[in-house]
Amino acid sequence: MDARETLDTLMIQHGSRLLRLCAMNLRDTSLAQDAVQDTFLKAFQQFHRFRGDADALTWLTAIAINVCRDYHRIAWFRHIDRHVEADDLPRAADFAYPDNTVIRAVTALPPRYREVILLRYYQDMKQKEVAAALGISERAVRQRLKKANHILREELKEWYEDEG
Numbered sequence: 001m002d003a004r005e006t007l008d009t010l011m012i013q014h015g016s017r018l019l020r021l022c023a024m025n026l027r028d029t030s031l032a033q034d035a036v037q038d039t040f041l042k043a044f045q046q047f048h049r050f051r052g053d054a055d056a057l058t059w060l061t062a063i064a065i066n067v068c069r070d071y072h073r074i075a076w077f078r079h080i081d082r083h084v085e086a087d088d089l090p091r092a093a094d095f096a097y098p099d100n101t102v103i104r105a106v107t108a109l110p111p112r113y114r115e116v117i118l119l120r121y122y123q124d125m126k127q128k129e130v131a132a133a134l135g136i137s138e139r140a141v142r143q144r145l146k147k148a149n150h151i152l153r154e155e156l157k158e159w160y161e162d163e164g
Contacts, residue, residue: 003047011040014057018064021118024107025068035071039064054132061123062133065115072111105155113148116141 018039023032042063043050050059106117119130120141127145131138 003044007040007044007047010043010056010060014060015040017057017123018060021061021123022064022068024103024118024122025065025111025114026071027107031071035064035067038067042067055129057123058125058129058133061119061125062135065119065133069111101159102156105152105159108155109148109151113144113151116144117148117152120145 015036019032019036022035022039023029026032026035039060043060046063050056054062106114109117115134116130119125119133120127125133127138127141131141134141136144
């Protein structure tokens with residue numbers, strides 16, 4: 001199987017997961033679609049470098065996270081309204097909450113914490129895979145998860161009480 005066929009298969013298998021990840025990261029559905037296209041374009045261009053040391057989803061996720069980071073660095077990105085409702089995000093069957101409070105809290109996190117939360121809990125990646133995707137140590141992943149969970153716990157304290 002050549003690079004094109006492999007990436008076509010990966011696009012079918014993981015495209016929607018990457019789209020949701022990018023949408024939550026960028027807070028803009030149409031920009032997320034561009035980011036996923038850029039992700040697969042970069043994957044195609046760099047396919048010869050993929051050694052298979054990591055899972056293909058981990059490799060694609062690393063590319064997608066870097067594409068999102070690149071988008072965040074663009075000057076105009078900081079000046080547009082990136083408010084997106086959770087209902088406008090691409091669907092994920094196993095990611096449902098009674099309201100948008102949790103999703104809004106996660107997308108409001110600083111990027112370093114948002115990324116680990118999305119990868120660990122939404123993408124259901126192991127800490128080792130998160131570390132590989134972000135290019136950081138497992139210890140850094142644990143520290144960021146701890147800090148992110150602390151921020152979310154504080155932010156969602158009233159929400160938890162309302163739900164109980």
